[in-house]
Amino acid sequence: MKRFGTIAIIVTILIASYFGLLFTSISFGVSHNTGTITTPSNDSSFGNLFFSSNIPDSLPYAKYKIIADIHNAFIQKKEQINNSPGLSGWGFFNMGLRSGIAETNNYDNLPASFSTENLIERLALKDSLNNLITEEKNKEKISNLKKQVDSIDEHLHFNPFDLALEQRSKNENYFSIGKYNLKDYETKFFIKNGTYNLAKVKWQQNKNNPNNKIGKYYIEKINFRYSSTNKEILKPISATTFKFLEILLIIFLVIASIATIYFYVGIPIQILVNISRGDAFSIININYLNAITKFTVALTLFSFIVPRLLKFILIKEFYNDFTVSNPDGIVDFLKFIFFIVALILIRKAFIKGKNLQQENELTV
Amino acid sequence: MPIVVNLDVMLAKRKMSLTQLSEKAGITISNMSILKSGKAKAIRFSTLEEICTILECQPGDILEHMDEGSFLRLMKR
Numbered sequence: 001m002k003r004f005g006t007i008a009i010i011v012t013i014l015i016a017s018y019f020g021l022l023f024t025s026i027s028f029g030v031s032h033n034t035g036t037i038t039t040p041s042n043d044s045s046f047g048n049l050f051f052s053s054n055i056p057d058s059l060p061y062a063k064y065k066i067i068a069d070i071h072n073a074f075i076q077k078k079e080q081i082n083n084s085p086g087l088s089g090w091g092f093f094n095m096g097l098r099s100g101i102a103e104t105n106n107y108d109n110l111p112a113s114f115s116t117e118n119l120i121e122r123l124a125l126k127d128s129l130n131n132l133i134t135e136e137k138n139k140e141k142i143s144n145l146k147k148q149v150d151s152i153d154e155h156l157h158f159n160p161f162d163l164a165l166e167q168r169s170k171n172e173n174y175f176s177i178g179k180y181n182l183k184d185y186e187t188k189f190f191i192k193n194g195t196y197n198l199a200k201v202k203w204q205q206n207k208n209n210p211n212n213k214i215g216k217y218y219i220e221k222i223n224f225r226y227s228s229t230n231k232e233i234l235k236p237i238s239a240t241t242f243k244f245l246e247i248l249l250i251i252f253l254v255i256a257s258i259a260t261i262y263f264y265v266g267i268p269i270q271i272l273v274n275i276s277r278g279d280a281f282s283i284i285n286i287n288y289l290n291a292i293t294k295f296t297v298a299l300t301l302f303s304f305i306v307p308r309l310l311k312f313i314l315i316k317e318f319y320n321d322f323t324v325s326n327p328d329g330i331v332d333f334l335k336f337i338f339f340i341v342a343l344i345l346i347r348k349a350f351i352k353g354k355n356l357q358q359e360n361e362l363t364v
Numbered sequence: 365m366p367i368v369v370n371l372d373v374m375l376a377k378r379k380m381s382l383t384q385l386s387e388k389a390g391i392t393i394s395n396m397s398i399l400k401s402g403k404a405k406a407i408r409f410s411t412l413e414e415i416c417t418i419l420e421c422q423p424g425d426i427l428e429h430m431d432e433g434s435f436l437r438l439m440k441r
Contacts, residue, residue: 362405364395 035213047192084229281353366435
């Protein structure tokens with residue numbers, strides 16, 4: 001052990017684990033259950049989370065594609081609303097303020113005029129109208145028939161979500177906190193009638209096959225939104241609270257920015273200037289290095305502990321369903337730790353240098 | 365470091381001032397003051413030899429080892 005050096009081995013292990021975590025996306029805390037889950041497809045109580053088109057395979061490809069495209073646009077929009085709401089905002093240390101037009105209301109279900117059956121009927125009608133057009137010789141009648149075909153075409157190329165534009169103009173404000181993963185792999189977040197819900201799986205033993213479990217989705221209402229894309233929990237807040245927090249965050253951000261510039265730009269430049277003046281191993285430089293180390297430690301503790309503290313103290317309600325995105329947190333934490341270790345080593349070197357210099361100066 | 369420099373005692377015995385010693389030894393007065401006041405961290409053999417030659421004494425007459433307690437008491441005075 002002595003031959004290799006204990007500290008060198010510890011550092012090697014630390015760095016190896018850092019890269020290990022960086023390159024392998026280990027998701028701690030996310031549990032995977034095995035078994036058969038019955039998905040409640042087309043169950044409107046789940047806000048069309050498990051929407052399925054059910055287009056008959058016998059349909060010609062061109063028609064199949066028209067219906068599939070309309071339904072895919074609906075599914076994609078639903079996914080976007082549920083997982084990555086396009087909210088603007090800003091923040092730091094995994095906390096922030098988000099606001100924007102919250103697409104939560106009144107468009108949970110696909111309008112009946114866009115159902116598979118209805119679209120098949122419209123496509124059949126379009127075929128019949130086109131046949132009539134080829135047979136008809138009266139120009140006026142042809143013109144009327146073409147108008148009807150155009151009306152059907154317009155409907156077929158319409159994004160069903162555009163219908164709800166007027167109903168989605170409410171501005172919502174949120175306090176965001178990240179980074180969180182859903183604890184269970186099967187759990188999904190969805191919005192229905194402007195309410196926030198989780199679709200969770202309840203596992204039961206299969207009586208016929210004891211080795212296989214049967215999972216059934218059920219709904220649990222929650223009072224916050226979740227963005228799986230940004231791994232953020234979005235707590236709805238009033239406009240007044242938003243304004244107040246915004247001012248508070250701006251003040252904090254200004255102070256934090258000034259402190260960061262002072263500690264990571266101002267002080268290092270000051271140290272370099274001192275060194276260039278031949279005053280390298282001085283108590284002032286050691287104190288400067290000490291200040292940078294302390295600031296980095298405070299920054300590390302703040303960025304690592306605060307989201308966890310908020311998790312345990314402020315927002316207890318999501319403790320059961322969400323977990324801190326550990327790989328991100330640990331990797332960030334390790335980055336800071338390495339930086340702190342480097343700073344401590346530099347400070348130690350400066351102290352040693354100062355002692356040697358002093359000893360040299362006080363040798364008669 | 366509980367090593368006491370008894371340079372002032374030897375200077376008094378030889379009726380010599382610190383300035384005279386520094387001039388004779390070729391050591392700056394400030395360095396000699398550091399040595400006399402006990403602030404020095406180390407002393408070169410050449411310096412010690414020079415001082416012993418001038419003051420006609422042994423290194424033991426100038427340097428004395430004390431226990432920690434006695435040294436601290438002396439320093440407080």
